[in-house]
Amino acid sequence: xxxxxxxxxxxxxxxxxxxxxxxxxxxxxxxxxxxxxxxxxxxxxxxxxxxxxxxxxxxxxxxxxxxxxxxxxxxxxxxxxxxxxxxxxxxxxxxxxxxxxxxxxxxxxxxxxxxxxxxxxxx
Amino acid sequence: xxxxxxxxxxxxxxxxxxxxxxxxxxxxxxxxxxxxxxxxxxxxxxxxxxxxxxxxxxxxxxxxxxxxxxxxxxxxxxxxxxxxxxxxxxxxxxxxxxxxxxxxxxxxxxxxxxxxxxxxxxx
DNA sequence: TTATTTATTCTACATTTGTAGAACAAACTC
DNA sequence: GAGTTTGTTCTACAAATGTAGAATAAATAA
Numbered sequence: 613x614x615x616x617x618x619x620x621x622x623x624x625x626x627x628x629x630x631x632x633x634x635x636x637x638x639x640x641x642x643x644x645x646x647x648x649x650x651x652x653x654x655x656x657x658x659x660x661x662x663x664x665x666x667x668x669x670x671x672x673x674x675x676x677x678x679x680x681x682x683x684x685x686x687x688x689x690x691x692x693x694x695x696x697x698x699x700x701x702x703x704x705x706x707x708x709x710x711x712x713x714x715x716x717x718x719x720x721x722x723x724x725x726x727x728x729x730x731x732x733x734x735x
Numbered sequence: 736x737x738x739x740x741x742x743x744x745x746x747x748x749x750x751x752x753x754x755x756x757x758x759x760x761x762x763x764x765x766x767x768x769x770x771x772x773x774x775x776x777x778x779x780x781x782x783x784x785x786x787x788x789x790x791x792x793x794x795x796x797x798x799x800x801x802x803x804x805x806x807x808x809x810x811x812x813x814x815x816x817x818x819x820x821x822x823x824x825x826x827x828x829x830x831x832x833x834x835x836x837x838x839x840x841x842x843x844x845x846x847x848x849x850x851x852x853x854x855x856x857x858x
Numbered sequence: 859t860t861a862t863t864t865a866t867t868c869t870a871c872a873t874t875t876g877t878a879g880a881a882c883a884a885a886c887t888c
Numbered sequence: 889g890a891g892t893t894t895g896t897t898c899t900a901c902a903a904a905t906g907t908a909g910a911a912t913a914a915a916t917a918a
Contacts, residue, residue, distance in 0.1 A: 616904075616905055616906085617905085617906090618905075618906065618907095619905090620819075621818070624818070624819055633865090634864075634865055634866090635864080635865090646906090646907070646908085647907070647908045647909080648864075648865070648866090648908090649865095649866085649867090649907080649908050649909070649910095650906075650907050650908060651865095652865070652866060652867080652908095653867095653906085653907075653908080654906090655866095656866085656867080657905090670865095670914065670915065671864070671865055671866080671913070671914035671915060672864075672865055672866085672914090672915090673865080673866090681819070682830070682834065685815075685819065685830065685834070686834040686835075689831060689834060689835065690834075690835065692808075693835065695744070695747070696743075696747055696804070696808065701831075701835040701837050701841060702837070702841045702844050702845055702848075704831075705828075705831070705832075705837075705845045705848065706845070706848050707805070707808065708812060708824075708827075708828070708831070709828075709848060709849060709852055710852070711805065711808070711809040711812060711813075712809075712812065712813065712816065712824045714824050714825070714852070715856075716853060716856045716857075718824060718825045719849055719852050719853045719856065720853065721825050722825055722828045722829070722849055723846060723849045723850065723853070725825070725828065725829045725832060726832060726842055726845055726846045726849065727846065729832055729833070729837070729842050730839060730842045730843065730846070733838075733839045733842065734839075739874075739875055739876085740875085740876090741875075741876065741877095742875090756895090757894075757895055757896090758894080758895090769876090769877070769878085770877070770878050770879080771878090771894075771895070771896090772877080772878050772879070772880095772895095772896085772897090773876075773877050773878060774895095775895070775896060775897080776876085776877075776878080776897095777876085777877095778896095779896085779897080780875090793884065793885065793895095794883070794884035794885060794894070794895055794896080795884090795885090795894075795895055795896085796895080796896090
């Protein structure tokens with residue numbers, strides 16, 4: 613469940629797209645594109661560590677995630693809060709809203725998301 | 736400005752404490768404690784990469800951070816949002832409030848933090 | 859059906875990360 | 889002042905990471 617920086621980037625593309633072939637992946641990289649074998653290595657490592665599965669079609673494979681982006685980032689954010697924000701989600705939230713320089717509109721929309729969450733807790 | 740996992744942990748201690756000597760650092764690690772030289776290596780690497788400074792006292796040094804915890808995590812969170820949450824802080828916030836399982840009280844307190852931020856934007 | 863393209867595996871190698879021994883010097887203990 | 893402790897530098901080494909060549913096999917284009 614732990615990904616390196618380049619693996620994370622590759623996973624993100626597959627998470628967004630749902631499934632992907634080598635071909636699709638290569639397309640997303642800007643020039644100078646990495647060697648095909650570089651991507652192949654990453655895909656193999658991700659498969660070995662249980663992050664990706666695949667379905668074979670002829671000489672190529674359709675890769676798909678074995679866990680979701682939410683599951684992954686949930687772990688990451690929780691780790692962050694636990695280890696660096698005193699195990700306090702509110703402390704983190706407060707830090708976050710200050711540091712990300714949200715516009716008034718974004719803050720308003722965030723406020724209503726939170727109001728919804730509060731409502732759903734009441735049920 | 737980029738720290739590895741163990742470096743991050745060490746920095747966090749120094750951020751919390753303000754400044755620290757080797758001695759203080761070693762104390763924080765649970766048994767089995769790492770070798771002194773292990774910590775020394777980390778301190779040297781952090782010094783080399785501009786994360787720590789120090790003041791010499793006899794044979795030892797008082798280390799201090801050259802940038803704050805906020806600065807560091809601000810970078811991290813912004814990177815996270817930019818690369819994995821579609822450059823949308825609200826998207827991230829929404830994800831965050833759902834995934835961290837905040838209590839009603841925490842949500843209420845978060846709401847008031849946001850209301851304060853909204854107010855301060857109005858000025 | 860032969861040449862070309864595409865995807866995969868295997869091997870390789872430099873860099874970064876995690877961990878620590880050897881050697882040494884300053885400081886503290888008797 | 890000799891022995892022990894503490895902190896540093898230098899060296900080392902395994903594992904993880906980023907990157908890719910060589911070889912090969914399947915698919916495709918001419």
